[in-house]
Amino acid sequence: MKQHYDLIVIGAGSAGLSVAIGMKRLGFDVLLIERNDHRVGGDCLNDGCVPSKALIHVSRMVHQARQSTRFGMKVDGDIDLATVMQYVRERQDIIRAHENAAYFRKAEGLDVELGTARFVGSQEIEVNGERTSAKNIVLCTGSLPQTLNVPGVEQVTVYTHQNLFELDQLPKRLLVVGAGPIGMEMSQAFRRLGSNVTVVGSDDRILSKELPDASAILQNRLEEEGITFRLGAKVTAFTDAHTAEVTLADGETEQVPFDVVLVAIGRTFRFDDLNLPAAGIDLDDKGRLKLNDYLQTTNPHVFAAGDAAAGAPAGARYFSHAAELHASTLITNLISPGGKPFDKKLSYDNFSWVTFTDPEIATFGLLEEDLKKRDIAFERIVYEFAQDDRAVVEDYEYARMILFVEPQSINPFSTKIFGGTVIAPNAGELAQELILAVQHKLTAGDFFNKIYPYPTASRVNKNVWVDRILEGVPGVLKKAVKWLY
Ligand SMILES: Cc1cc2nc3c(=O)[nH]c(=O)nc-3n(C[C@H](O)[C@H](O)[C@H](O)COP(=O)(O)OP(=O)(O)OC[C@H]3O[C@@H](n4cnc5c(N)ncnc54)[C@H](O)[C@@H]3O)c2cc1C
Numbered sequence: 001m002k003q004h005y006d007l008i009v010i011g012a013g014s015a016g017l018s019v020a021i022g023m024k025r026l027g028f029d030v031l032l033i034e035r036n037d038h039r040v041g042g043d044c045l046n047d048g049c050v051p052s053k054a055l056i057h058v059s060r061m062v063h064q065a066r067q068s069t070r071f072g073m074k075v076d077g078d079i080d081l082a083t084v085m086q087y088v089r090e091r092q093d094i095i096r097a098h099e100n101a102a103y104f105r106k107a108e109g110l111d112v113e114l115g116t117a118r119f120v121g122s123q124e125i126e127v128n129g130e131r132t133s134a135k136n137i138v139l140c141t142g143s144l145p146q147t148l149n150v151p152g153v154e155q156v157t158v159y160t161h162q163n164l165f166e167l168d169q170l171p172k173r174l175l176v177v178g179a180g181p182i183g184m185e186m187s188q189a190f191r192r193l194g195s196n197v198t199v200v201g202s203d204d205r206i207l208s209k210e211l212p213d214a215s216a217i218l219q220n221r222l223e224e225e226g227i228t229f230r231l232g233a234k235v236t237a238f239t240d241a242h243t244a245e246v247t248l249a250d251g252e253t254e255q256v257p258f259d260v261v262l263v264a265i266g267r268t269f270r271f272d273d274l275n276l277p278a279a280g281i282d283l284d285d286k287g288r289l290k291l292n293d294y295l296q297t298t299n300p301h302v303f304a305a306g307d308a309a310a311g312a313p314a315g316a317r318y319f320s321h322a323a324e325l326h327a328s329t330l331i332t333n334l335i336s337p338g339g340k341p342f343d344k345k346l347s348y349d350n351f352s353w354v355t356f357t358d359p360e361i362a363t364f365g366l367l368e369e370d371l372k373k374r375d376i377a378f379e380r381i382v383y384e385f386a387q388d389d390r391a392v393v394e395d396y397e398y399a400r401m402i403l404f405v406e407p408q409s410i411n412p413f414s415t416k417i418f419g420g421t422v423i424a425p426n427a428g429e430l431a432q433e434l435i436l437a438v439q440h441k442l443t444a445g446d447f448f449n450k451i452y453p454y455p456t457a458s459r460v461n462k463n464v465w466v467d468r469i470l471e472g473v474p475g476v477l478k479k480a481v482k483w484l485y
């Protein structure tokens with residue numbers, strides 16, 4: 001470790017790796033600090049995206065195998081969770097082979113220090129008993145699962161995403177507290193692997209950050225798969241190590257027995273070990289880093305990226321690709337000589353995310369509430385997949401696309417998309433064209449004039465426009481065309 005760097009990055013998760021590698025490749029002298037080698041890759045690799053998506057993959061295979069009994073196949077027996085988790089760990093190890101301290105030192109020439117960093121001055125850090133400083137420092141320290149503080153919780157082994165993937169026996173009864181993305185992805189995965197799953201969610205619908213259409217379609221599918229929901233409800237106590245007292249929406253209470261309880265009720269932060277006061281870095285009233293539009297803390301030399309940037313004025317987005325967006329925004333600003341007036345503000349206008357349930361939910365661009373808040377005139381168009389041949393042959397007619405688009409004008413080909421949601425199998429892939437369309441202001445005509453091979457699933461991206469365009473051609477134009485014919 002040197003005495004001084006151009007940049008110090010604390011935390012080697014999605015955010016820290018993007019900032020550190022990006023700046024190093026641009027020729028800067030960068031120190032990356034992470035608690036220990038096993039944490040390199042952060043939540044995403046170790047106990048977030050990667051293990052959850054590997055588990056979802058296995059559970060989908062099991063589910064599809066069971067579905068084939070409909071066609072006369074004989075499928076029975078139970079899965080062995082230890083073997084499933086072995087697969088999950090193998091997949092993580094493949095990625096870990098190129099996400100570890102030794103690899104980044106050799107392949108990227110990064111200085112990587114394994115230890116817990118703390119501020120000892122405005123631009124000075126102490127790690128492993130040694131001090132170092134930098135022109136700028138980026139906090140990429142992530143977030144933690146919120147804890148469920150109810151009476152009796154001390155008698156319960158509470159699982160969060162941090163220890164869920166250590167389970168080696170399938171719980172017969174899984175209680176999931178929280179109906180957000182972790183709760184929904186994991187409920188379905190465990191249900192498909194064979195657990196009886198009950199979900200307790202405090203909002204009156206699942207995935208309350210999504211459009212109500214998406215919540216309703218997904219809940220219906222999950223109920224068909226056998227998941228039980230208690231919504232508008234809360235776990236108010238644990239009466240013993242395997243029983244939760246749930247207060248329901250109508251005020252009644254219900255005792256819910258369980259073998260394992262997974263708590264996924266959002267994120268929180270702990271900054272105590274960083275000694276932020278030594279660097280003049282303030283927190284906001286929610287305990288998040290106080291940030292401006294440029295991801296700068298109250299110390300002008302210290303910035304934040306990734307989950308740690310949840311206090312940004314643009315809002316909180318807890319995603320690996322949000323960390324990448326923060327990293328590119330920061331790097332652009334750090335290397336541009338202009339200063340504030342020319343710097344890039346963090347914006348989520350072109351942001352998107354996917355919830356990897358089956359069906360998936362992909363949400364992108366400006367949301368309905370953004371459009372209303374900004375007083376932007378829009379129309380909501382809905383495409384039911386029941387009209388699509390591919391959806392019919394593959395049995396997903398329930399799927400739906402909702403787009404927020406410019407109001408119909410004299411030229412129906414010119415309509416642009418502001419944003420929307422697709423709920424369908426592989427919605428994350430179907431939506432990629434739409435995401436590009438939002439970002440590059442493509443028009444209805446661009447989709448209408450594209451020849452989509454029949455019957456690709458993404459033909460829906462054209463079909464959503466067809467009726468609107470044909471009906472939108474002005475009558476006088478139709479008459480003129482007929483007269484000329
Ligand atoms: C179950 C689950 C599934 C998810 N699925 C997806 C998904 O499919 N797609 C998606 O985009 N997002 C997903 N996410 C969210 C995504 O994992 C996070 O948004 C992302 O990992 C955040 O990255 P980060 O770099 O900000 O933080 P982290 O990955 O948490 O990294 C922060 C690092 O900082 C280190 N650190 C903290 N303090 C110090 C210190 N003082 N000194 C040294 N090191 C320190 C920590 O050890 C940690 O490794 C999921 C999350 C969970 C929990």
Ligand SMILES: NC(=O)c1ccc[n+]([C@@H]2O[C@H](COP(=O)([O-])OP(=O)(O)OC[C@H]3O[C@@H](n4cnc5c(N)ncnc54)[C@H](O)[C@@H]3O)[C@@H](O)[C@H]2O)c1
Pocket residue numbers: 148177178179180181182183185200201202203207208233234235264265266267317318319353354355356
């Ligand atoms: N596919 C993906 O990209 C993906 C997958 C998983 C997680 N993530 C990220 O991880 C973050 C954390 O996920 P999460 O699901 O924990 O958080 P979340 O905040 O998105 O959802 C938690 C849900 O729990 C509810 N809740 C809060 N307190 C409760 C209580 N006491 N009892 C019952 N319900 C309660 C909340 O109202 C909310 O609906 C998400 O914001 C998401 O960005 C992303």
